[in-house]
Amino acid sequence: MSMTAASATVGSLYFPRSRIKGCSFQPRMTVRSVSSQQKSTVTTSVDEILTNLQKQCATPLPVLRHVADSMANDMRAGLAFDGGSDLKMILSYVDSLPTGNEKGLFYALDLGGTNFRVMRVQLGGIDQRVIATEAEQVSIPQELMFGTSEELFDFIASGLAKFAEKESGKYHLLEGTKRELGFTFSFPVKQTSIDSGILMKWTKGFAVSGTPGKDVVACLNEAMKRLGLDMQVSALVNDAVGTLAGAKYWDNDVMVAVILGTGTNACYVERMDAIPKQPTQTAHSGTTIINTEWGAFSTGLPLTEFDKQMDAESINPGEQIFEKTISGMYLGEIVRRVILRMAEAGSLFGNSIPEKLQTPFSIGTPHICAMQQDTSNSLDTVGSILFNEAGVESKTGARQIVMEVCDTISKRGGRLAGAGIVGILQKMEEDTKGLIFGKRTVVAMDGGLYENYPQYKNYLHNSVTEILGQKLSENIVIEHSKDGSGIGAALLAAANSKYKHTF
Numbered sequence: 001m002s003m004t005a006a007s008a009t010v011g012s013l014y015f016p017r018s019r020i021k022g023c024s025f026q027p028r029m030t031v032r033s034v035s036s037q038q039k040s041t042v043t044t045s046v047d048e049i050l051t052n053l054q055k056q057c058a059t060p061l062p063v064l065r066h067v068a069d070s071m072a073n074d075m076r077a078g079l080a081f082d083g084g085s086d087l088k089m090i091l092s093y094v095d096s097l098p099t100g101n102e103k104g105l106f107y108a109l110d111l112g113g114t115n116f117r118v119m120r121v122q123l124g125g126i127d128q129r130v131i132a133t134e135a136e137q138v139s140i141p142q143e144l145m146f147g148t149s150e151e152l153f154d155f156i157a158s159g160l161a162k163f164a165e166k167e168s169g170k171y172h173l174l175e176g177t178k179r180e181l182g183f184t185f186s187f188p189v190k191q192t193s194i195d196s197g198i199l200m201k202w203t204k205g206f207a208v209s210g211t212p213g214k215d216v217v218a219c220l221n222e223a224m225k226r227l228g229l230d231m232q233v234s235a236l237v238n239d240a241v242g243t244l245a246g247a248k249y250w251d252n253d254v255m256v257a258v259i260l261g262t263g264t265n266a267c268y269v270e271r272m273d274a275i276p277k278q279p280t281q282t283a284h285s286g287t288t289i290i291n292t293e294w295g296a297f298s299t300g301l302p303l304t305e306f307d308k309q310m311d312a313e314s315i316n317p318g319e320q321i322f323e324k325t326i327s328g329m330y331l332g333e334i335v336r337r338v339i340l341r342m343a344e345a346g347s348l349f350g351n352s353i354p355e356k357l358q359t360p361f362s363i364g365t366p367h368i369c370a371m372q373q374d375t376s377n378s379l380d381t382v383g384s385i386l387f388n389e390a391g392v393e394s395k396t397g398a399r400q401i402v403m404e405v406c407d408t409i410s411k412r413g414g415r416l417a418g419a420g421i422v423g424i425l426q427k428m429e430e431d432t433k434g435l436i437f438g439k440r441t442v443v444a445m446d447g448g449l450y451e452n453y454p455q456y457k458n459y460l461h462n463s464v465t466e467i468l469g470q471k472l473s474e475n476i477v478i479e480h481s482k483d484g485s486g487i488g489a490a491l492l493a494a495a496n497s498k499y500k501h502t503f
């Protein structure tokens, strides 16, 4: 477990536009294309498409402020009653966070979107904290995302069983207990207790039959039973909630956690008396963690025709619009759609429109990220990625245009994610003046997109600073909580252990 600190003001903008100046590419060249619907002749050039895209994706300060305010309002509406807004504002049932006193061996299983991870942790109490930890990652075969619930959960349980078999001597259970598991499940779940929850819907491209409407803990327990794996789920945890719990274990100023990976989500510490839809206030601490499910947010987002087409063709049209604008599953696909248009209507790559370029999701977010790291004069990496992933041969000028498209889409995503974070902080501050901006407040971040995409991360940090201003943002620390959710889930399994512990 490592925590890499980065303040909201870190880093400088990477802005490849400067390289465009003086490039040899002449995007003004136009071709004629016929719109099948209107049967009228239109001319479109690459630079027209790019200029329009940049205009539509622009996130100047008023847009960011509007998104932040809308996020705060939608949060409030979602807390008022179920169905009050796009944001589900789900109670996590995590009322008591880990204290640091937890001891013993605990397992964690994390089903994200691209991978599932298994982890074991030996906890040593307040002085020793995390004595040992081991983790393994398995990617989820594509066909399981469209299969049956039993197939998916059997695959997961067997991965867990194989991992458990390799437990070495440094891990030991407390006497009289069996292995307990914190289950991180990063899809919208209506939690009914700390160790049960009904799947509301699949997101992030999953369409597994038979799970929605069922208790996912029961699904996992049944699969473990089928395999003869003697383990029990003690805590069902959303990944954002796990990240918050894990990060708060090390730093008590953590108040918000945000996931930016395949999908996106955020959670935060809320006062029980600020949740009108939950009149029975049971938490001893007076606070609970609210899982916002902010991927479903949609108010005031600057969207383009490319976003709308991608959404319309997705397996969940009209849903998860914020997620589709800012998260890892979609950024590469938006870029592909733009450059396909540029190729078709503006001959960006000459006359060829290879099948690969026309194939949805052929360009992934890691690819657009890798392209943006290319600092060579002739943009060789961009060229080879375009060739390998999209099947196109490109000249330097076309590669520069592609870089601009990648920058435009990652910039919009990062800046909107930053505005969302400010929205959450604003909501908390409005309720309790000084709670957030009057002292050090930490936002714990996790997920492959935030972790691996430096430009995106910088845009996010800069957006937070821009909206809050230099002075307020000095108190806001946005920090990467590596593996926070895995450790967090194990800690929550310990804190909610089935056995009576003295910790």
Ligand code: ADP
Residues within 6 Å of the ligand: 111, 112, 113, 114, 115, 186, 260, 261, 262, 263, 327, 328, 329, 365, 366, 367, 369, 370, 446, 447, 448, 449, 452, 453
């Ligand atoms: P999950 O969200 O499935 O739990 P992760 O948090 O590991 O898993 O995030 C994986 C996602 O992060 C990938 O689907 C991809 O969108 C994004 N990602 C991974 N590596 C990179 C990278 N180098 N650049 C940009 N995005 C990346």
Ligand code: MG
Residues within 6 Å of the ligand: 110, 111, 112, 113, 186, 239, 261, 447
């Ligand atoms: Mg994850």
